[in-house]
Amino acid sequence: MYNTVKTLKIIAQNGKFFRGKIKEDKNGENFVIQLRDIVKNERGDYLDLKNLLRTNISTKGHIEYLKAGDVLITVKGAKKYAFHLEKVPSKTVVSQHFLILRSPDPKIILPEFIEYAVNSSRCQNWFARKCPGSYQSTLSRETLERLPLPVLPPEEQQKIVNLIRETRAEKKLLLDLIDNREQQLKALANKLINTDY
Incomplete structure (x- = not known):
């Protein structure tokens, strides 16, 4: 409706x-x-x-x-x-x-x-x-x-809102993990690769 x-x-x-x-x-x-x-x-x-x-x-x-x-x-x-x-x-x-x-x-x-x-x-x-x-x-x-x-009844609206919040939190966590991995890769590459060229 x-x-x-x-x-x-x-x-x-x-x-x-x-x-x-x-x-x-x-x-x-x-x-x-x-x-x-x-x-x-x-x-x-x-x-x-x-x-x-x-x-x-x-x-x-x-x-x-x-x-x-x-x-x-x-x-x-x-x-x-x-x-x-x-x-x-x-x-x-x-x-x-x-x-x-x-x-x-x-x-x-x-x-x-x-x-x-x-x-x-x-x-x-x-x-x-x-x-x-x-x-x-x-x-x-x-x-x-x-x-x-x-x-929609308020309780059904709340279910959708809760799922939105959970999705955003999961997305933030995954992107934070990716950012962390990229920083680890950068640090390791700088340590192992001779950049004097």
């Missing part, structure tokens, strides 16, 4: 719009998540929150800061990457290059399950059909609200 983001009452929001380059202030009170904070490598795709740009946002209106449990989705490109925020610094916003999904009740609709569903091939194929443009197709908030999502 499927419902849409909107009918599931999952809140969809736009990122914070910045006109031009964001002015950095190393002592600023606000943090900004940008596309440059996405890391893509053999260990997977993830957000690196260790070196976020700091700034001061001056606005008369209300600022909606990110919360732990929010799911960020890239709006441009062939793939719309989803990232679950396990934790986030206080007074952090995300740039307009992302959309935000927020579960109405994280115990009923698990944020990590939302991340999984959005990244699934089924949802990615749906984006490919519904988003205008080709390589640089753009995802709007209105389109995201129409995204069909599977409806």
